[in-house]
Amino acid sequence: MQDIRKALYVGSRSDGRLIxxxxxxxxxxxxxxxxxxxxxTNRITGVIATAGAALGVFWLGAAAKGPKTFAKARKVTGNPLGQLVLLGWLASVVYHTVGGIRHLIWDSGYRYDKKEVNEDGPVAVGVTAGVSTVLAVGLLAVSICRKRSRAKAGKVS
Amino acid sequence: MNASAPHIEVMRSQLGRARGLGAGHSGVGHWWAERVTAASLLPLSTWFVVQMFRLGGADHAEVVKWGSKPVNATMLIALIITTFYHAQLGLQVIVDDYVHGKAHLPTRLLVKIGTSLLGLLGVIAVIKLFVRGSAAK
Incomplete structure (x- = not known):
C-alpha cells in the first residue's frame, strides 16, 4: 500500500471527476x-540535545564504572574539542528550552499573532545567546577554580 | 508526484485507505505527553544545571559522593526517564514527517528501541553509582 500522503492526494471534484x-x-x-x-532550529536542537543526553549517560556510566574510566571521560570533557561539543550541547539545550517555552505559551493561546511571533523571535535569540554564555563561562570558571584549589592542596589531578 | 492522470489504485474509499495509517486516536495522548514531559523537564534540567555548577571539574571521589545521596539519585533518574521519553516523542514526530513508505516503520521502531535503551543505561548507571557510593561509606 502507498503511504497516507499519496493515498490522500487523489480527490474527486463535485462532478465526480478525479483530480x-x-x-x-x-x-x-x-x-x-x-x-x-x-x-x-527547535527541531535540530532537539536532536542535538538528545545526542548530548546520550553522551551524558556515558559520562554517568564512566563514573559508575570506576576512577580509571572516569579519568578517561574527564580527558574528553577537559580538552578544548570536548568542551566545544559541550558548548554545542549546552546552547542547543538552552535554545530548545526557550523554543519549548514559546511553544507552551502558544499552546495556551498567547503570543501567536503574526506581530507577536515576529516580536518574540529576536528576543528568543537574545535570551539563548545570553543564558548560554553566562552558563558556559560560569561552568568553566567553576571547574578552573576547583582545579586550582586542588593543585594548591597538592592532590594529583 | 507522477505526471499521469489521477486514478485510484485500489477498490477502496479514500477514507478507508487513510484509516489506520495515521495517528488513529493516539495523537492527543502523544501531544499531551510531549507537553507534560516538556514542562517537567524545566525544573529537572534547572536542577541538573545547578548540580553541574557544584560538580564542575570534580574528580571521581567527589562525583561518587554526590551520586550516593538518595535525593540526587532520585532526581537523576527522574531527569533521565523524562528526557528520553520526551526525546522519543519528539524524534517520532520527526520520523513521521520525513520518513515515508517502507522505511517508516523500522525507523520508528529503531527510535523507540534506541531511546529506551539509552534511558535504561542511564538509570542503571545511576543505580550503580549510588550503590558504589553507599558501599564506600
Whole structure:
C-alpha cells in the first residue's frame, strides 16, 4: 500500500471527476523569515540535545564504572574539542528550552499573532545567546577554580 | 508526484485507505505527553544545571559522593526517564514527517528501541553509582 500522503492526494471534484489535489509550494519559494529558521532550529536542537543526553549517560556510566574510566571521560570533557561539543550541547539545550517555552505559551493561546511571533523571535535569540554564555563561562570558571584549589592542596589531578 | 492522470489504485474509499495509517486516536495522548514531559523537564534540567555548577571539574571521589545521596539519585533518574521519553516523542514526530513508505516503520521502531535503551543505561548507571557510593561509606 502507498503511504497516507499519496493515498490522500487523489480527490474527486463535485462532478465526480478525479483530480490531483494541489500541492503547497515548497520551502524555497518563501521569502526568508526569522520565524521559519527558529522553527526548524527547535527541531535540530532537539536532536542535538538528545545526542548530548546520550553522551551524558556515558559520562554517568564512566563514573559508575570506576576512577580509571572516569579519568578517561574527564580527558574528553577537559580538552578544548570536548568542551566545544559541550558548548554545542549546552546552547542547543538552552535554545530548545526557550523554543519549548514559546511553544507552551502558544499552546495556551498567547503570543501567536503574526506581530507577536515576529516580536518574540529576536528576543528568543537574545535570551539563548545570553543564558548560554553566562552558563558556559560560569561552568568553566567553576571547574578552573576547583582545579586550582586542588593543585594548591597538592592532590594529583 | 507522477505526471499521469489521477486514478485510484485500489477498490477502496479514500477514507478507508487513510484509516489506520495515521495517528488513529493516539495523537492527543502523544501531544499531551510531549507537553507534560516538556514542562517537567524545566525544573529537572534547572536542577541538573545547578548540580553541574557544584560538580564542575570534580574528580571521581567527589562525583561518587554526590551520586550516593538518595535525593540526587532520585532526581537523576527522574531527569533521565523524562528526557528520553520526551526525546522519543519528539524524534517520532520527526520520523513521521520525513520518513515515508517502507522505511517508516523500522525507523520508528529503531527510535523507540534506541531511546529506551539509552534511558535504561542511564538509570542503571545511576543505580550503580549510588550503590558504589553507599558501599564506600
Amino acid at each position: 490531483q489535489r494541489p500541492m503547497s509550494p515548497h520551502l524555497q519559494v518563501y521569502r526568508y523569515r526569522l520565524s521559519m529558521v527558529l522553527s526548524i
